[in-house]
Amino acid sequence: MARIFMKGCEANAESAVRAGCRFFAGYPITPQNEIPEYFARRLPEVGGNFVQGESEVASVNMLYGSAQTGTRSMSSSSSTGISLYSEGISFMASARIPAVVVNVVRGGPGIGAIQPAQQDYLQATKASGNGGFRMIVLAPSTVQECVDMVYEAFDLAERDDNPVLILADGVLGTMMEPVELPEMKSDEEVAALKAKYYEKAIVGHPITDRKLGVPGSVGTGQEIRNIEAAAMYKTWDKDIxxxxxxxxxxxxxxxxxxxxxxxxxxxxxxxxxxxxxxxxxxxxxxxxxxxxxxxxxxxxxxxxxxxxxxxxxxxxxxxxxxxxxxxxxxxxxxxxxxxxxxxxxxxxxxxxxxxxxx
Amino acid sequence: MMKKVYARTTGIQDKVSGFCPGCMHGTVHKMIGEVAEELGIMDRLVRAEGVGCCGLGQNYVSYDTTISPHGRACAMATGMKRSNPDSIIYTYQGDGDLASIGLAETMHAANRNENITVIFINNGIYGMTGGQMAPTTLLGMKSTTTPEGRDPEKGQGYPMHMCEILNQLTGPYYLERTTCTDPAHVRKTKAAIKKAFQNQIDGKGFSMVEIVTSCPTNWGMTPLKAVDFINSDMLKEYPLGVFRDRSKEEKEAE
Amino acid sequence: MERDLIAAGFGGQGVMMFGTLLAQGTTDATDKQVTYFPSYGAEMRGGTANCYVAISDDAIGAPVMDQVDDLVIFNDASLEKFIGKLKKGGTLFLNTSIVKTRPDRDDITIVEAPVTEMALEMGNAKVLNIIMLGVYVGYSQVIDKEVILKAIEHKIGAKRPQLVPLNNEAFEKGLEIGKAARK
Known part of the structure; x- marks a missing residue:
């Protein structure tokens, strides 16, 4: 496989496309702007959709919407923007929706600094939103790892029906390094992934086979869901x-x-x-x-x-x-x-x- | 031979709703179901509902439904429709959801002319949370957070007119305001809902029906008094009518 | 062996192109490990521009270093800012057309080249960075000159093939200065 010299952000985006990602929504924030910019050019070439959201709040919910259709979907932001993703990520974790989010971390707290940092660790690993849900959080240290982890993240998200977070930083997003890109999934493979999700997708079904996206419920329903999620988190020992x-x-x-x-x-x-x-x-x-x-x-x-x-x-x-x-x-x-x-x-x-x- | 002249729509489940007496959510849900049957889209229909009383609909409708975070239904529907254009997606949102916390998402989905249908229930108050001021609360109207009546002099602002506001944008395809106070208006509302779905089927874009409804419980009125209040007060602030209909403009241009 | 450099100057002097050509070329033509890190600020234009490049036979640790082997400086402000990051025994490459000051250090080697004037003489002020790249490669010999010639073809030739001969010529001119300084 040939080495390609790529910027971390762009390598992330290309890897996602190769993994079958066909939807991206995001809002400009440094230092991750090259991710949405890359998707804006690339997704139309493969029949995907790019939307520049009016805010991070809108973007994460576009992601949530798209992911519910069984379309491999991703979004990225940075630190203070990820704070605005909290609610959407929490909803996806509660509704058990597979999606991939990339945080290209910058200085904080607050607006912080646009330069690289690793100041979102506890937010990423312990409480990315309300309610005590958990995510698999992958922390790449090279551009090659960014590529490999993004590619794999979609599989993990679908395996668990849970969002997966890539915890990168401004150096990895901005730097260029030689990478080997993974194989491009064919249109047939991408279509098959979506078809496989049809049984869970909120896309319209005969009313005898109705699907309900549930990020919460009344009575004992929510606790049952929480118990199921907690049991799923316990299976992650093998993923360490x-x-x-x-x-x-x-x-x-x-x-x-x-x-x-x-x-x-x-x-x-x-x-x-x-x-x-x-x-x-x-x-x-x-x-x-x-x-x-x-x-x-x-x-x-x-x-x-x-x-x-x-x-x-x-x-x-x-x-x-x-x-x-x-x-x-x-x-x-x-x-x-x-x-x-x-x-x-x-x-x-x-x-x-x-x-x-x- | 008996002839079937009316049947309950398959778009709602066969159970008693928990909506308050005199609430118009039930009527609207029924009409959406009927429209979906008439247009033959029931198995493609997806409801993205907001938070509040509009979020109770999941318990009563019979087709695919998802719940968005408060105010984000238009953003969620954007993602759903873009990634699965075959679905027929509508958002179902109250005034707090659509016009307060979700104002940006509503404006921008309209501005992009997203090919979705928006059913906007405007009853001038937050229902589920117990009757707080909404962006659509009338001046002088009492709510639990405007106990002396909404007063702009107290920094409580003015009623927001969503059809008129969205009509400032180039994007949206269809904007109409209706009500459900009597059979004639119910029929008009159903026609508007049908048009809003037909537009989506035809790929035309953002179509919103704002339905002026009542909240007898939080207004502190009997259902009948609430209907009177719509006619006497609400409709003065929120005049009915078609604000935007690009299909008409297209026809005239032909 | 790992060799690290910082290149720094005004925005518009082609500092980033200097770094990307070196890093891209090395990636394409060798098996070496390479990192390129551009500093970034809030301003899109103006101000100073700088980048870090590491070339190594083994995995590279830090893409941003406190101490580098080589420092390539295009203006006075950058010299002041970065001279402290040059290792003892390191090499300072100076654009003497612009940089008027000299560092107060006797533990480094200075390679001088009036690359702005040379570029103007060639009729295109923009190739000053390519001349400097020639000086750097000619002196450091960190990679073969063909690596850069290919990178010029690849990166500049893709959009503006008519500029390839000019850039090749600029690179060769710099290469001669670098080689001569080595002797």
């Missing part, structure tokens, strides 16, 4: 993905996801070159989170953890702390507000940790 790099003999562990993780990985190499036994744990699914990887660390050998993320205050650290409890000191290596993590910064904080614990 985590990269462990040089952890076999590591004495300090860098814990990091997404863009910060690839920077941390480079730092691990440099630390090893200095003779420091460093390793990296990179959650690839940040929801479900790989708690066991941290719980199962050899606490006699590992002396400390450095939580590396582009968020102040730290957010993923909550999950790491939950897994590790008080068994290890957890230091922080943080940037935020659009300031990008650098290897130099990680090295500095790693050295400080080493000095304290080794």
């Amino acid at each position: 993905r985590c990269e462990e790099y040089m952890t076999e003999d590591a004495e300090i562990i860098l814990a990091s996801y997404g863009i910060s993780a690839r920077i941390s990985k480079a730092a691990v190499k440099d630390l090893r070159a200095e003779g420091i036994k460093a390793g990296l744990i990179r959650p690839i699914t940040v929801s479900p989170f790989p708690y066991d990887v941290f719980k199962n660390l050899d606490f006699d050998r590992v002396k400390g953890i450095l939580d590396v993320e582009m968020s102040i205050p730290a957010q993923m650290k909550w999950d790491v702390e939950y897994a590790v409890q008080d068994r290890l000191p957890i230091h922080e290596c943080l940037r935020s507000g659009g300031q990008i993590m650098t290897k130099e910064k990680v090295m500095e904080e790693a050295h400080a940790l080493v000095k304290e614990v080794l």
Whole structure:
């Protein structure tokens, strides 16, 4: 397969089209504008529909509407825009609608900064909207992973009848990297996917076979739905993905996801070159989170953890702390507000940790 | 030989509705069902209903139905129609849903001339939540949030006229306001609903029927008094008529 | 081996094209890993423009670095902003037509080229970035010159094939300066 040099946002969009995505609605917000722009050009070529929504609120509900027809559908936004998606995502999770949402995270809180950040971790993994629903949240660290995860996200969404979130960031959205694109699903395959969904789709049926899209209900109905959803979330243990790099003999562990993780990985190499036994744990699914990887660390050998993320205050650290409890000191290596993590910064904080614990 | 002259529409379920006495939702639901039968679209029909009393319709209609977040029915219908043009999609929204929280979605779906049908129930009040002020509440009309009557001097604004507002846009294809106070107006309303669906079948675009109705419960009136109030007050503020009919313009141009 | 650079200048000097040609060309013609990160701001035009490019045989960590091997500078403001990010022993490529100041560092090598004047002499001020790309490739030898010639054909030739010979010529001129400076 030939390598193509692509911008993260555009690679995301092309991968979605290849996965059979035929609907996109979105609203302009930096740094993800190249996603809607790409879809606006590309979807008409494959018989799909692009709508520029009048707001994020409208866009997420267009997504919700389209996804209910069994058409593979996606939307993207960034941080403050994703806040406006909350209600729509919550409705989709309650009504069990498969859809894919990409968050190209920028600085926050509030309007924050248009530059890259990782400040939506807790929102993405714990409470993307009201009601306590959950989503599979995939955190790519390269443009290639963006491509692979978007392609797969549609399958996961349809398997679970649940929205799936791709938690990217402004670096991944803006940077260019060589990628290999997945296979383009044929028109027949795309049509078959939609046909398969007909039994659930809200598209019109004979009245003897009526379909009802239900994002809520009265009486005990909602609790029954919540119990069903909770049971489904429990099946996600098999979906947990985590990269462990040089952890076999590591004495300090860098814990990091997404863009910060690839920077941390480079730092691990440099630390090893200095003779420091460093390793990296990179959650690839940040929801479900790989708690066991941290719980199962050899606490006699590992002396400390450095939580590396582009968020102040730290957010993923909550999950790491939950897994590790008080068994290890957890230091922080943080940037935020659009300031990008650098290897130099990680090295500095790693050295400080080493000095304290080794 | 007996001749069947009337049958209950298959578009509503055979059960007693929970709507308040004198509420006109039932009448409108019945007419939508009849229109769907007459146009032969029952198995393509999709209802995207708003939140509020209009969101109770899912329990009574018999065809595919989905519930949008409050105010977002036009956005949801946009996604549904674009991705499945064979469906015949209508939104069913109250005044709070369509004209307050969903104003932007309504305006922009109309502006894009989305090929959907909008049934807008205007009774000048929030029903399900217990009678708060709606954007369509008349001046002087008491509600639980305008206990002394709606007063623009108190920063409570003026009644919003959705047909007139949407008529400022180039986009929409058909806008009509009707009421259901007597058999003649019910028949007119049904004709308007039928036209609004026919437009969608013909691919013409955004068609809205605003139906001025009552809310006897929250207005604090008997059903009959509420009908009188529509005639004496509501229709003065919300005059009936066709505001936009591109099909007429097209015919005249021919 | 990983080699990182920052290119920076005014908007309109072709800084982003400098970076994309280098990165795109390397992707297309080699098996190397490449990242390109354009800085972005709220303004669409004006202000400064800069980008980061990393070329490596192995997986690349940070696409944005605090310390780089090479710094390609097209104006004074960018020199001031980025000189601190050049590694000890690194190389500074300067557009001497515009940049009048010199850094107060003796731990770096400076390669000078009056690329704005050269471009004007060639009759098209816009090719200054392509001349600089030649200087960079000629000096650093991070990739073969054919890689860039192909990229010019691919990226510029796709929309404006008539400009390919001019750009090729500009690139070759820069290449000579870069090679000469290496000696």
